[in-house]
Amino acid sequence: MSTTSHWFLLFGLSALLGGLVGSFLNVVSHRLPAGLSIVHPPSSCPHCKHPIRPWHNVPVVGWLTLRGQCRDCSEPISVRYPIVEFATASLFALLFFHIVGGPSGIAEPSALLVFLVYSFYFSALLAIGLIDADHFIVPDVISLPLVPLGITAVALLETAGLSRLSGVTLPSAVLGALAGGGVMVALAAFGRLLFGREALGMGDVKLVAAIGAWQGAHPALLLTVFLGSLLGSVVGISSMLIRGRQRYAKLPFGPYLCAGALVAWLWGDALLARIASGLL
């Protein structure tokens, strides 16, 4: 097989893996907050409890062949399922492109390892974002293990000589976790002083500590918090304008922090250079 067709195969497999992970994230974000097992029982229709046939579980395609309805009771199946599957497939494709690169990139198989490691991390962030958007909670069971896992992953990749692919070194990861948690604790205290109420939860503190552990201190943290706040404000203000939400209506911060972390990872350096040249 030529290098190019080999690359296309790997790229396609990565996107497919993303779709399957997205299908799993649908299960996780639905069951975890409800305290249910994420592995048992297999997926079933929430209305009639009929088990989903394996071929209908194929990411996106399954939902499309069912035309968004349960085969057994015809109740509609939320369009959110294929959207999450498609988004995760796109996320994996984007990460593959960013870390492995074009056809010449697969000459270095270790890039695939870095891709898999960081796909795992961003899948965990996506699960956190989905759960926070629905339930206003950053689940400790995901965010807390991410901190030591991130530092360990960075340390192992660095030992294997791969930190130039991840862009993160061990000192930066440790500093990132500490500074990330610290900055958010300070912001939470400041918010309490300013608004006289809880503006930031401890969940957000742990989430940013995890982001720092995986992405390092600079420029990831600054950009994550900045972009997260910016995105959150834009969405919050527009939803107030459109739907007339209460001024202090509760808004989840997690999804925006996760989106900010992804943007910082993919385009952080370029973005920072752009901002700096604009200021000078």
Ligand SMILES: [Zn+2]
């Ligand atoms: Zn059904």
